[in-house]
Amino acid sequence: MALEAKNVSFRYGRRGPFVLEDVSLRVERGERVALFAPSGRGKTTLALLLAGYARPQSGQILLEGKPLPETGVCPVQLIWQHPEKAINPRWRLRRVLEESGAIHEEDLVALGIERAWLDRFPRELSGGELQRFCVARALCSGAPYLILDEISTMLDGITQAQIWNALLEAAEARSLGLLAVTHNPALAQRIATRTVEL
Amino acid sequence: MQPILEIQDLRVSFRMYDRGLAQRDLAVLSDLTLSVRPGEVVAVAGSSGSGKSLLASAILGLLPANATVGGEMRYKGEPLTQDRQKRLRGSEIALVPQSVQYLDPLMKVGPQADGHRSPRPVETRRRLFSRLGLPEGTEKLYPFQLSGGMARRVLVATALLADAQLLIADEPTPGMSLDQALEALRLFRGMADEGRAVVLITHDVDLAVAFADRVAVFYAGTTVEIAPAADFRAGAEALRHPYSQALWRALPQNGFVPIPGFQPYAGNLPRGCVFAPRCPRRTAACEAGVPPMRPVRGGEVRCLYGA
Numbered sequence: 379m380a381l382e383a384k385n386v387s388f389r390y391g392r393r394g395p396f397v398l399e400d401v402s403l404r405v406e407r408g409e410r411v412a413l414f415a416p417s418g419r420g421k422t423t424l425a426l427l428l429a430g431y432a433r434p435q436s437g438q439i440l441l442e443g444k445p446l447p448e449t450g451v452c453p454v455q456l457i458w459q460h461p462e463k464a465i466n467p468r469w470r471l472r473r474v475l476e477e478s479g480a481i482h483e484e485d486l487v488a489l490g491i492e493r494a495w496l497d498r499f500p501r502e503l504s505g506g507e508l509q510r511f512c513v514a515r516a517l518c519s520g521a522p523y524l525i526l527d528e529i530s531t532m533l534d535g536i537t538q539a540q541i542w543n544a545l546l547e548a549a550e551a552r553s554l555g556l557l558a559v560t561h562n563p564a565l566a567q568r569i570a571t572r573t574v575e576l
Numbered sequence: 577m578q579p580i581l582e583i584q585d586l587r588v589s590f591r592m593y594d595r596g597l598a599q600r601d602l603a604v605l606s607d608l609t610l611s612v613r614p615g616e617v618v619a620v621a622g623s624s625g626s627g628k629s630l631l632a633s634a635i636l637g638l639l640p641a642n643a644t645v646g647g648e649m650r651y652k653g654e655p656l657t658q659d660r661q662k663r664l665r666g667s668e669i670a671l672v673p674q675s676v677q678y679l680d681p682l683m684k685v686g687p688q689a690d691g692h693r694s695p696r697p698v699e700t701r702r703r704l705f706s707r708l709g710l711p712e713g714t715e716k717l718y719p720f721q722l723s724g725g726m727a728r729r730v731l732v733a734t735a736l737l738a739d740a741q742l743l744i745a746d747e748p749t750p751g752m753s754l755d756q757a758l759e760a761l762r763l764f765r766g767m768a769d770e771g772r773a774v775v776l777i778t779h780d781v782d783l784a785v786a787f788a789d790r791v792a793v794f795y796a797g798t799t800v801e802i803a804p805a806a807d808f809r810a811g812a813e814a815l816r817h818p819y820s821q822a823l824w825r826a827l828p829q830n831g832f833v834p835i836p837g838f839q840p841y842a843g844n845l846p847r848g849c850v851f852a853p854r855c856p857r858r859t860a861a862c863e864a865g866v867p868p869m870r871p872v873r874g875g876e877v878r879c880l881y882g883a
Contacts, residue, residue: 390721416753417725418711459724459750490838504625507838528724531750534623534779539826539834561753564782564829 379442380406381428381454381523381555386437388423397423400437403557403574407522410549410556412570414563419576421559425527428557429456441523451478455516459528461508465500471511472496478519485517488544506537513541517548524549526558530565542569578653579611580742580773581635587646588627588634601644602843605630605797608647609869609876612742612775617768619784619805620777621823622794623839628777629674631794632746635775636671637661651742666691670740674747674777676727679719685727686715689734697737704733707763709756725751732760736767743767746777761787782827785809790875793820796839796850801882803875816877819851849879857881 383403389396397420405411415421426432427439430446439446441453458464465474475481475496486493489510500508509529516524526545530538546569549556560566566573586608589601605627612618620628633639635649637658649656651664665671680688689705690696705714708729719727732748745764749757757780764774765787778784785791785808793801800817807814812821812830822835837854846852848863855862861880869878 414753416709417729417751417756418723422723490836492838504839506624528751532624532747532779534621534626535781535823535826536834537624538779539828539832540836543832543834561751561757562780562828563754564827568828568832 380404381557382438382440383424383428383434384438384440386424386427386434386439388420388427388432388434398427398434401576402437403428405523405555405557407555408549408553410546410558410569410571412566412573413557413559413576414561414566414573415576421576422527424576425456425525425557425559428523429454429525431456451519451521453521454523454525455519455521456525456527457509457512457516457529459531461505461512462500464512465508467500470497470499471503474500474511475515475518478515480518481514482518485514485544485548488547489514490540490544506533506541509533509537510541513545521554522552523555524557526556528559528561531561538565545569577613577615579613579650580652581610581612581775582650582653583608583610583631583635583648584650585609585647586631586634586649587644588630588639589644589646590640591642591644600843603797603845604842605634607798607866607869609799610792610802612773614741614771614773615768616790617764617774617776617788619781619788619791620775620794621779621781621784621791622800623796623819623823624779625839626794627797628794629746632671632674632744632775632777635661635744636665636669638665638671666738668740669742669744670735670738672731672735672743672745672748676719676722676724676731678731679727681719684716684718685722685730689715689730689737691734691737693737701733701737704736704763705730708733708759723751725753725756728752729756729760732763736763741772743772743774744777745774747779748776749778749780749783757783781808781823782829793817793823795819796845797842798850798878799869799876800851800878801875802869802877807875816872816875816882817851817879818855818857818882822854851879 385400388398430452588605589603594600785805788805801820812824815821825831826834852858852862867880869876
């Protein structure tokens with residue numbers, strides 16, 4: 379029961395330098411892995427590969443031993459650093475959530491999402507509030523694996539702690555596999571069961 | 577010493593369409609006070625959406641056309657008028673913008689950082705790029721070929737090239753690894769130590785307080801506390817405002833404990849203290865009116881009970 383990158387290599391274009399070369403990584407369910415690397419080393423690219431947004435030129439991404447499914451909601455959900463760029467600006471937030479499945483009341487409560495926010499447009503909410511929706515959307519989809527690409531670097535300390543505490547609780551209860559990209563060692567220590575350097 | 581930048585009771589509001597053609601003013605910054613002296617790094621911390629970036633735009637005169645600015649801003653003792661902002665920005669006052677989208681997507685980042693200066697400061701720029709750990713050859717790349725952290729380091733180098741008297745850095749470090757962020761902060765500190773000044777807007781409070789002289793804490797469009805950076809290093813008990821204390825306790829290294837609730841919206845602010853709805857110590861007096869900023873132990877606090 380794991381999400382695996384097996385000897386993956388990736389470059390942008392046919393002649394660009396390799397961003398990732400022969401990288402392997404394994405995340406089990408119930409495990410929370412913090413991924414460390416200097417900027418420009420390919421963390422975000424690895425996140426894109428694991429969540430099925432890009433395909434490696436060589437190597438494989440395997441979920442429970444099989445390639446990622448081609449259709450349906452992807453069982454590996456990626457939460458991005460900039461929530462305002464990851465939400466359809468012309469949809470009300472209720473529709474944003476409904477796209478991923480049924481809205482779970484308990485997730486909204488845990489993340490501190492106000493009912494009134496559901497009827498608003500993304501531009502009417504702050505980055506911290508939108509990021510709660512991105513987390514809720516990923517949780518509501520029922521995906522067993524979440525990739526979190528610096529999801530709280532743009533947020534203040536209190537919002538960061540609110541979102542992560544809700545995420546950790548959900549991960550524990552549903553035995554989710556988490557891969558979190560971060561530059562903050564203190565945060566990694568709080569959230570991760572294991573750290574990996576790229 | 578005369579402050580290089582002085583902000584008194586700054587108010588910024590946006591004219592918005594309400595329903596149909598009816599318009600209303602939405603106050604986004606109010607009663608904001610801050611002064612920065614030569615030789616100082618002043619960190620601005622606080623809630624996401626509390627108006628920190630708006631302050632940067634207001635100082636540089638980059639607010640959109642529907643914004644109204646009130647209160648007073650002075651640079652080196654003289655009022656900071658629109659004309660003066662236009663003349664000073666990019667040379668005497670430099671900005672590290674928050675979004676990496678400020679880079680011109682159609683221009684290689686090396687020439688872009690050089691700007692219109694002549695002769696082009698190629699050598700200085702290369703030294704800055706390498707000090708910030710940008711790999712050789714980065715100057716020949718376009719912005720889309722950079723990672724988030726690399727783009728931010730280009731923005732920092734670009735602002736430092738201006739050789740400004742006052743640098744406004746709006747979230748310069750996200751995406752950078754720890755040592756790269758530390759190097760950027762060392763460069764800012766060095767600038768201040770030469771007698772210039774830096775306003776460092778950041779969520780990385782723990783990193784910032786190691787390099788800053790003072791910290792201004794923002795909440796819901798106003799300053800709630802101004803404290804010596806040493807108080808942030810000392811811990812929550814040394815801080816004056818319940819919001820600053822809550823922010824300190826929420827940091828991963830200090831407990832990771834959040835307080836419930838969220839920041840009130842512009843246009844929907846409580847009548848009295850903006851933090852009252854979430855405050856464990858609120859009383860009827862807090863809801864009666866906005867408390868004034870008052871000096872406490874070498875800092876300032878906007879709380880009736882801060883001590």
